[in-house]
Amino acid sequence: MNAKAKDLRLKEEPKHPVLKHFRDDSPGTPHLWCAGCGVGQIWHYTTRAIEELGLDEDKVLWVGGSGCTGRMCTYWHKDFFHTLHGRALSFATGVKLARPEMTVLVHSGDGECVAIGGNHLIHAARRNVDITLIAVNNFNYGMTGGQFSPTTPTSMYTATSPFGNPEEAFNLSALMKEAGATYIARWTTVHARQVINAIKKGIQNKGFSFIEILAQCPTQYGRRNKLGGPVQMMEWLKANSILKEKAEKMTPEELKGKFILGELHSVIKPEFSEYMRAMAAEAAREGEGG
Amino acid sequence: MQGNDACTEGALAAGCMLFAGYPITPATEIAEMMARRLPQAGGIYVQGEDELASLGIVLGASAAGWKAMTATSGNGICLMQEEIGYAAMTEIPCVIVDAQRAGPGTGIATKSMQGDVYQVRYGSNSDYSIIALAPSSPQEMFDLTIEAFNYAESYRTPVFILSDEIVSHMRERVTIPTPDKIRLVERKKPDVPPERFVPFRASPDGVPPMPSFGDGYALPVSSFARTETGRPVTDFKNQSQLVQRLWDKIEKHADSIARVETAGLEDAQVAVLSYGSVARAAKDVARQMRLQGKPVASMRLITLWPFPDERVRDLGKRVRAIFVPEMNVGKMAREVERAAGKYAEVISLPKLGVDIHTPAEIQQAVERMFS
Numbered sequence: 001m002n003a004k005a006k007d008l009r010l011k012e013e014p015k016h017p018v019l020k021h022f023r024d025d026s027p028g029t030p031h032l033w034c035a036g037c038g039v040g041q042i043w044h045y046t047t048r049a050i051e052e053l054g055l056d057e058d059k060v061l062w063v064g065g066s067g068c069t070g071r072m073c074t075y076w077h078k079d080f081f082h083t084l085h086g087r088a089l090s091f092a093t094g095v096k097l098a099r100p101e102m103t104v105l106v107h108s109g110d111g112e113c114v115a116i117g118g119n120h121l122i123h124a125a126r127r128n129v130d131i132t133l134i135a136v137n138n139f140n141y142g143m144t145g146g147q148f149s150p151t152t153p154t155s156m157y158t159a160t161s162p163f164g165n166p167e168e169a170f171n172l173s174a175l176m177k178e179a180g181a182t183y184i185a186r187w188t189t190v191h192a193r194q195v196i197n198a199i200k201k202g203i204q205n206k207g208f209s210f211i212e213i214l215a216q217c218p219t220q221y222g223r224r225n226k227l228g229g230p231v232q233m234m235e236w237l238k239a240n241s242i243l244k245e246k247a248e249k250m251t252p253e254e255l256k257g258k259f260i261l262g263e264l265h266s267v268i269k270p271e272f273s274e275y276m277r278a279m280a281a282e283a284a285r286e287g288e289g290g
Numbered sequence: 291m292q293g294n295d296a297c298t299e300g301a302l303a304a305g306c307m308l309f310a311g312y313p314i315t316p317a318t319e320i321a322e323m324m325a326r327r328l329p330q331a332g333g334i335y336v337q338g339e340d341e342l343a344s345l346g347i348v349l350g351a352s353a354a355g356w357k358a359m360t361a362t363s364g365n366g367i368c369l370m371q372e373e374i375g376y377a378a379m380t381e382i383p384c385v386i387v388d389a390q391r392a393g394p395g396t397g398i399a400t401k402s403m404q405g406d407v408y409q410v411r412y413g414s415n416s417d418y419s420i421i422a423l424a425p426s427s428p429q430e431m432f433d434l435t436i437e438a439f440n441y442a443e444s445y446r447t448p449v450f451i452l453s454d455e456i457v458s459h460m461r462e463r464v465t466i467p468t469p470d471k472i473r474l475v476e477r478k479k480p481d482v483p484p485e486r487f488v489p490f491r492a493s494p495d496g497v498p499p500m501p502s503f504g505d506g507y508a509l510p511v512s513s514f515a516r517t518e519t520g521r522p523v524t525d526f527k528n529q530s531q532l533v534q535r536l537w538d539k540i541e542k543h544a545d546s547i548a549r550v551e552t553a554g555l556e557d558a559q560v561a562v563l564s565y566g567s568v569a570r571a572a573k574d575v576a577r578q579m580r581l582q583g584k585p586v587a588s589m590r591l592i593t594l595w596p597f598p599d600e601r602v603r604d605l606g607k608r609v610r611a612i613f614v615p616e617m618n619v620g621k622m623a624r625e626v627e628r629a630a631g632k633y634a635e636v637i638s639l640p641k642l643g644v645d646i647h648t649p650a651e652i653q654q655a656v657e658r659m660f661s
Contacts, residue, residue, distance in 0.1 A: 023510070074512060078508045090344075090350065091350040094308070095351065097354075098351040283330045
């Protein structure tokens with residue numbers, strides 16, 4: 001598109017409120033996600049959380065790896081770190097240690113953060129490094145054509161489970177609690193306000209925050225499982241969701257196949273980069289004392 | 291002082307602020323020493339959950355402005371390869387020690403080999419260049435570690451210290467100069483404000499200035515093929531320009547990066563070319579033979595990559611034959627053949643690990659040229 005045509009197009013179209021955070025030289029216009037994908041909503045919710053907290057955007061780093069979710073960071077108009085598949089949390093940990101004043105946000109899909117990056121996921125949580133991980137769980141590898149992932153429920157259909165997924169799905173939030181994350185919430189793309197609030201709380205939590213957002217992938221997962229278009233899929237997410245408070249009064253049988261939503265866990269523990277710096281200060285004093 | 295400890299001291303002298311590593315023989319002493327010494331210097335030691343985490347943390351810290359390093363053995367390098375290519379593509383400086391051990395596979399963890407010379411050069415996917423230095427003594431473990439940081443910062447590239455079990459565990463006297471005697475290089479920062487900054491526009495030396503995350507430069511760091519502005523592209527022109535620059539920024543400076551140590555060149559008829567631990571025996575053979583009146587030169591490669599083509603070609607023009615003893619199947623001998631094969635006979639003397647060549651083994655081969 002030549003400059004003149006681009007200019008005309010922008011004049012004709014109303015400007016979406018998130019575009020002010022959008023990198024203006026991003027490839028593809030406006031982005032690569034399929035129509036109706038949940039990732040775009042989460043992009044919006046993240047920028048809203050940053051706005052509402054009034055953060056200095058020059059100090060907000062978006063980190064991602066590969067996949068549909070991994071690409072989120074590449075549209076952020078300030079510093080972004082588009083790393084390797086599965087390694088986003090390792091790179092993010094390095095940044096946080098060197099620049100503790102920065103807000104480090106990682107967006108990672110279910111395939112990336114639980115399969116190929118699963119080891120880094122549990123260890124980032126265990127260290128309680130001050131990173132907010134927004135895990136977009138759309139139950140499959142969308143970008144590569146919809147293969148099953150560690151969060152695909154048993155018996156569901158994907159490109160590589162034509163007879164139904166033989167494996168059990170990970171309960172990510174439960175895994176994160178055991179691993180040591182200090183703030184955990186789970187919502188769906190339907191819950192705009194709750195997601196924004198959870199991201200804000202995650203950023204404010206001094207430690208590893210895990211925010212799982214169940215998202216629709218109508219192009220791959222929805223199509224193969226006949227879950228309908230984006231709206232029907234969001235209705236499906238909503239219909240199968242139960243708030244934590246209500247779920248606590250239900251039996252395991254009643255909860256089968258349901259998504260438990262809410263703020264699931266919140267504790268205070270020493271944060272990794274602060275702890276390391278304090279340790280270094282102590283070691284330096286001891287070193288001087290001989 | 292042990293080679294690995296000298297390496298640690300060199301890193302501290304160079305201003306290394308973060309070390310992330312995973313225990314592995316024969317590199318572990320570097321991690322152990324770093325865990326103690328780095329916090330005392332105000333830095334941070336992180337024990338990665340694996341090698342992938344370790345280099346990832348190193349690259350994150352470096353992109354945020356710190357000098358950072360990791361240390362491992364060849365097996366660990368295997369795991370790090372994707373990130374090595376990432377670092378080359380995104381031009382994030384880092385120092386990686388490969389204390390080589392006998393392989394392939396698990397091999398012999400406690401014994402030496404020089405089998406990784408190609409792995410560090412060509413291990414990640416597609417085309418890029420790196421710098422690799424081969425110390426042959428604890429003193430060089432100190433000196434070349436500082437040099438490695440300087441190169442990493444100058445050229446925005448991964449730099450390898452290609453030690454081996456012998457050099458890493460050898461104990462010798464190491465002289466540590468006072469800080470004012472140590473030359474340190476820091477990465478070039480942009481001299482324009484953020485609104486005029488083009489993230490990957492190279493200076494005449496082929497290296498773009500590098501701000502850190504958080505400096506306000508809206509850095510787009512990704513290993514996608516890209517334009518100078520960092521925008522991802524899929525076209526031939528941008529891809530080829532980028533990859534060519536990543537290659538040229540190191541290869542075109544090979545003359546200044548590639549260091550060799552020579553002896554007895556003047557009237558030499560035969561040469562022994564070696565590097566790393568094996569060079570200790572090879573240099574000795576050349577010296578002994580010269581004392582016996584046989585004109586044998588020695589050339590020790592201090593820089594393995596970029597390969598010192600020019601210097602090796604000159605050597606080939608001076609002598610009839612170049613012997614290349616190395617602890618692998620004869621890998622660098624191929625490079626020597628490529629650079630000097632037109633002028634001199636290149637004779638590979640491979641030894642497949644565990645122990646370096648004895649001087650007698652090398653001398654026996656070289657003697658043939660004088661009988």
